[in-house]
Amino acid sequence: MFGRLGRLVVHNPWKVIAGWIVAAVALVLFAPSLSDLTNQDQASFLPNKYESSQAQKLADKAFPQSTEQTSLLVYKRADGAELTPADKETVKRLAADLTGAGVEHVSKVENGPAEGKIALSTAYIKGEQQDKFVNEALKHLRDKAKPLVEKTDLKLGFTGGVAINVDNEEAFKKAEAIVGIVTIVLIIVLLLAIYRSPIAAFLPVIMVGLVSMVASPVIAIVGKATGLQVDQSLNTILIVVLFGIGTDYILFLLFRYRERLRAGDDKKQAMIVSVERVGEAIASAAGAVVIAFGAMLLATFGSFKSMGPGLAIAVIVMAIAALTLVPAVVSLIGPKVFWPSKSWQKQPKGTAFHKIGNLVGRKPAAVAIVSGVIMVAFAAGALNFKADYDQLSQLPSDTESAKAMKDMQLEFPAGTLNPTQVYVQSRTGGKLDRKTVEDFAMSLGGTKGVDKVSEQGDVDPKPHAKFSADGMSAEIGVILKDSPFANSALDTIKPLRAEVHGKAPEGTKVMVGGATASFTDIRTATNRDLSVIFPVAGLLIALVLGLLLRSVVAPWYLMLAVVLGFVSTIGATVFVFQTLMGNSGVMFMLPVMIYMFVVAIGTDYNILMVARLREEAKEGHEPKQAAALAVEHAGPSIAAAGVILAGTFASLMMAGIDMMTQMGFAVSIGICISAFVMSMFLVPSVTALIGHRAWWPGHADRPTHQPTRRDAGEDREPVYAGDR
Template identity: 30%
Template structure:
């Protein structure tokens, strides 16, 4: 470790580190290039899902790779006239050239005469840019020549795919721009320097750029597709985590500049002190994200792989490139608040140290009150509703949702997304009769069939992807076990959405315990203790439940969201537990350094005083970065951003500041059980009475200055 830190910080070799870092960055860019995500999000279900099996069998009756778009025609009010219907029919002729079959069926008019539906068969296209271009062409042809007052909405599977992709059009640049601006402002406020913030922001910005390339290369090698939502979250992760690591390192570097005349010696000491905490923190986050690779849904696996790769890149740049970049410049980089050698010990006057001293006087009461507050915040969990329909996933209703709602109002609720039952051809008639006996089924008709199987279209009396629709799919599957040969399969959009929600629940039940075990193991290895890791894990999990409770209340009362998306709880848990425990790692590892000199209680107070400012700044910055996800009009990302933002603030301002120190003061030396600290609290008190506890700069021997450097250099 000493050899590495010397190589990174030494006058002759720090330049080598910078040059190699720049060359590696440029080389990776030239070799791999930068590509924005141009793939639609995959469905993500495993082959074992019933809806996937049904879709594979249904391919026997349709052209492989076929999809469809719905064009909904109607007036703002009133019925369509005969001239309107004739004009709409003429539009189907014009659209035939785009149709997969070279033909578009005539419009179907609702019973009330207000709405006409045109189903347009299309070839599946995975590239979102091509999808968007085709959708624009379809819209232009559909509206051309329509009578005044007749409107058209592009919806269906293709319409939702296009509108979902439009959410992320330019999203990377928007997120990157706002995130960089937020980080820059907070760094300027934190350092109160017009210069210093440029270095960490530049390093983290390059790390984010390279993380995107690295994530794509790793994903391509693993056969995983990255879409716009994954790359957007990746940027937020890299900027948030990378800036946190930079804040911790620079804060330690600034402290050491006060104690060492040579800035390179100061950086080497700071790197040895902060490095293990940064490595433990980054490893915790990367491993927690990697647990998503055990999930069933490909969307979860893609986020896990990309996120883990991005965190490793951020950690590497923070530990290798940033120290070399900082020592190239002199102390003037901190101007106007340049840390002078031998200046007063600001840590001893820190308000965080005073807070720690106050907590140490009544730690039991403080811990009880702290957990009561967390419990009160978590009470909002009683209002949590998990699950959003396809129509409810957008903050601002796009065209596809408006068209879907118009279709559902004019036709049977489930006519826009009928279920598909694949049954044996010999028992198809019996299966249809049994299906029609199920309450909530409006219609069931036999469609295409061959010698082996038949496709049965089932229209449900429920809105697509609603709880009523899911209940009917379950009833349908249960009834089919006793109909025909008992081998019939249920597919379609509602069945796929239900299978996806169930798979998400299974992923959640698997990944969450894995994350808890991994975080606990990392803490045990880092602290070489058992009790301290358990206490830290309990505290950070409590902050997660508190954040979800507050978030749920906000979503219902302020945002007006109908529920929480199925992916939100899992992603929020991983981000909060992995990132939230970082601050406890930073605090406790610093306390562990102080124990041999000050003992457990005084060591914790000193650690809180030393890290309180930087951890608070890091927490506020990370919370603000995740809040940036709210700029995208997608409810799931807004909810993740809000919950993580709230959770990080709770963890930073309450858990790490009050609850963790209180638990430490209660446990005293037992906090490090079963490993006995080098110095007990009683011994530390005795040593402090002899005037040996405080480490003031004027007490340091001159030999600590190492290589001489002019003050302010």
């Protein structure tokens, strides 16, 4: 199959290249943009079965004004002193001036409490959190506010809700630009070091750039057709995935192409054989990645469910390009792809990979034990894993919303930023008794983790419950002591729900909603999703390995190695960020990210190594010698791919966003563990120890002919004469 594909592409290169260019141009001009599907609201990804989602539905219906987006205006004196009565009057006047400033979509700016050094106001913006005009409205409001405040003794900062989203959006745009530049520069530098050729260095960048022009619109088309919305981090991750995995596949092909040229094939035949030999490994590797990403469709949390298919589409497009577009271009360029270097013409002698292969072949038991112990040592750190849901702590500390948040906490509890809502709904169809609901609201003030129940309106005394127009629903604002996204705040929601359900007035239904409740439900959904996705994906990937290797033995120890690599990666990340850096936890999405990239790509490297090991066995080499030759031949491409992919993900650490820093470190260290410990040492040594039984029952290692001293077109001494 792949031989036929190789011949078709190599004999029709211009048609293949033209097809890709036409597709790219057409999609860029006429397809929807991926940014149109971006959603910043994590809570909107929750299914309706969760209480916070049900509470949001009630709020949308009964309290339309409460569902407006909000931002907190934080005032303090420029000299840092206590607010004077005149300052407080100024804050009231500014709220009125901003309400009448005529900013589109801003319904009002409402004066709030003032304590000590800090005064607060709240801006209400009509629209949904994912509406782009909401962020634009806040930017316009900030522009209107600056000249007004400059005429006073006060300083103003915006935080909470929309302000955080605006800073988030800007931080991710900056991160996307930084990651894109660093990734491209890094790939070019590393490929120049590997091939000493500018053509070979720039080829993957050009190819992946063209593929990205196709992949992003295709994801957008599928998203539009299926109603798919994606998390805002997808654009940045997509850059890394396409350049990382795409460069890997191109490297696999170029390494084999160089090997065939050394064997004496002409430039077209060399590429045909390369596609034939590497095509199955690339297709199987891509299939494993697509399955890993596709399994996320089983998730209940929509952010996971949407990100998986989006990345799966990108990998499919990249794999197709690696087997069509890249061979077409390289077959035209020929050996000049390695110009001006001439090192491709000679097989290097006594390389590090030759020595590593000898070590694996001579002492497989010792190599397996040492590499296994290293991975287990890393894995031990996973026992201390704690998930962190605090999106505020993930933003750069120099943003306006972060600074204003810090100022607010000088006088007000962190929960003021985003109060939790308790909704009371009549079950009888009649109006709620206002006194009963008010008594219920006041009773919540003593609940553990609750600072106070917020007051409504400007009347004296102020009520604690706000009623809907029909009188059948009530909203109670509860201010928690801790930051609304901190684990301690999330831990408050379960006892709070138990409290309100137990005290619910007769004939009513009570629900807890708001951002903290949403993230509590997200935590529940995430834990459920991980327990489903991991085993299902593992079984499906094992099936792909079984079909590729025609074996029921090899897939199991290969998957066990990948699982160990996954846990090792989490352990190393926990050790760095929790133990060394003192973070309260690591990003809650990190296990899924590690799963998507380390498990899937780690399987890629295993496939490439074991496929080469099988190929050497078919040449008639015994298991230990086949393992040694596989490491020698496949090792350089796996090492190069591992370095480049780890480097591309490490570029995320330059983004200035904590979640990206953690993701960049975790995936890059995971790729290094997969490439340089698991695939280079553990898997070939274990395969050598198991021997021919690893290929049972298909016996795919059965020799097709007797081995010769000529391998890949050159004379080679047997790895060790005693084994022949």
